[in-house]
Amino acid sequence: MPILLFLFIFLVFWAYFGYPLSLYLLSYLRRRNVAKAPITPPxxxxxxxxxxxxxxxxxxxxxxxxxxxxxxxxxxxxxxxxxxxxxxxxxxxxxxxxxxxxxxxxxxxxxxxxxxxxxxxxxxxxxxxxxxxxxxxxxxxxxxxxxxxxxxxxxxxxxxxxxxxxxxxxxxxxxxxxxxxxxxxxxxxxxxxxxxxxxxxxxxxxxxxxxxxxxxxxxxxxxxxxxxxxxxxxxxxxxxxVADSSREFDRKVRTVLRGITVFFKNLEFLNPFRYGLFAYQFCCHKLLRWLVPFFLTAALLINAFLAPFSPPYLFLFLLQCIFYLLAVAGWKRPSLARSLAVKLPLYFATVNLAIAVAWVRYLRGNRLVMWTPSER
Missing domain, CATH: 3.90.550.10 (Spore Coat Polysaccharide Biosynthesis Protein SpsA; Chain A)
Known part of the structure; x- marks a missing residue:
């Protein structure tokens, strides 16, 4: 269980920080510039x-x-x-x-x-x-x-x-x-x-x-x-x-649901022998990011089980709880969300909750076509 805990934490870290870091290091070895020029096509x-x-x-x-x-x-x-x-x-x-x-x-x-x-x-x-x-x-x-x-x-x-x-x-x-x-x-x-x-x-x-x-x-x-x-x-x-945060949540769900639909209709892009580096990017930026809600849930549950047996695990569990409590506080009292310490946990939690809802809808067979623009 400790191995699983740190595996899930690592995957969350990799989705948001490890993947960009790998690209940053790769940029010293491989750089594809754009040959811009003033043109006026139709x-x-x-x-x-x-x-x-x-x-x-x-x-x-x-x-x-x-x-x-x-x-x-x-x-x-x-x-x-x-x-x-x-x-x-x-x-x-x-x-x-x-x-x-x-x-x-x-x-x-x-x-x-x-x-x-x-x-x-x-x-x-x-x-x-x-x-x-x-x-x-x-x-x-x-x-x-x-x-x-x-x-x-x-x-x-x-x-x-x-x-x-x-x-x-x-x-x-x-x-x-x-x-x-x-x-x-x-x-x-x-x-x-x-x-x-x-x-x-x-x-x-x-x-x-x-x-x-x-x-x-x-x-x-x-x-x-x-x-x-x-x-x-x-x-x-x-x-x-957006003017209405509840409608913005629906927009995020809709965006992810449509993205998941496109992803699973184009699994060929996971083939590194055909698409090379893009297959790695496709997996990390899309699939791995969309799996983060499951990694977060698993990490919290495993950590809760381990917390009574070791002070380090208890400390890690309390950190997770504080993070989510800040998000809940920002949701319940929008005035608190003016603080960056509350604003970022709230947005991170909202995004991943929207991803989780999108997965549920996708697995139920929902393939959303209509859209209503968010009021801004």
Whole structure:
């Protein structure tokens, strides 16, 4: 049992720290730079929306202000069965180069993206959520990566701020993810893209599926075609923390559930003889991370059994209990979550609880297609 305890603790450590450390050390032996160059390929900018009347105008103003040749830019808003004023607001921008694609029967985000891809004229497709605000020169910056013929897709860097303008618990976690992505791209390829803002070659997006996570699948399609995905630290997607934490929990569950679905439909990427280093990345960043809730539960239960027999085990058990009690305190009293000592345990516990719920739903046969954007 002591061996099992430290094995589970080690696996949690490896999922969050050991894996990044291994990439960091590997970066001294292997570095894959991106041969950027200023290019202006035809671009289709795709925005998916469902009942976004409160935010769509701000997003469209941000989009039409992008600095890119008008004759090379097609803007498509794929409205996924919206029933509010979203479509009417988008029509106001048709004279400014915005195309409204009305998907009459709501079929989910990926289905709307698939419909948009079908009418896209650009060689490079850029996908963005309504809640994400980007900088005016973002298209020049993101397309520069495609001057490198090995690049299949490019992810932005996410930046999350609270309503007070300060980094939130999610923001700290997102910064960790962005740091990890930077390491992955430095040595080989990303394992996932920022679904709120990413770009890909059109040929990578030809087989979008309505029931499979588009950002994850786009990356895997790139690898399958012998290309890779990278993140660009000069391409920023800025969005606010969510207004309703309960809905944000549902979003996390949905995201992981869709990711697990894509993972198990693409187990070929675990083959190191075919995909080399990416197979290791695929296993550590996705599968190992999604197993952390089970490792944490097993470690706590085993530690509880060992605690009465040894002071070191008792001390370790108390540390775990304090960590989870801080998370519960932050959940019960949101005012306490302003402190980083409470904020991080709360977010870590919430993420892993969401992963556990996603596993339960997946094992019950749930394959979520519909999505409702989180209010920010």
């Amino acid at each position: 671009v289709t900018f795709i925005i998916t929306a469902f009942n976004e009347e409160k935010r769509i105008r701000e997003k469209l103003e941000n989009t039409v202000a992008l600095d890119y040749p008008a004759d090379l830019l097609q803007v498509v808003v794929a409205s996924d069965g919206s029933t509010d004023r979203t479509n009417d607001i988008v029509r106001e921008y048709q004279g400014r180069g915005v195309v409204l694609l009305e998907v009459k029967d709501r079929g989910g985000k990926e289905n709307a993206q698939k419909e948009a891809v079908a009418i896209a004229r650009g060689d490079i497709l850029v996908f963005s959520d309504t809640a994400t605000i980007i900088e005016p020169d973002s298209l020049y910056r993101i397309t520069a990566n495609f001057a490198d013929s090995t690049i299949g897709c490019v992810s932005s860097v996410d930046r999350v701020v609270g309503r007070d303008g300060k980094p939130c618990g999610e923001g700290a976690y997102v910064r960790y993810e962005m740091w990890l992505r930077d390491l992955e791209g430095r040595v080989n390829s990303l394992v996932g893209l920022s679904g709120s803002f990413f770009a890909a070659r059109k040929e990578v997006c030809r087989d979008f599926s309505p029931n499979m996570q588009s950002d994850f699948r786009t990356l895997l399609n790139s690898m399958r075609l012998g290309l890779r995905g990278v993140g660009d630290t000069e391409v920023i997607g800025l969005y606010q923390d």
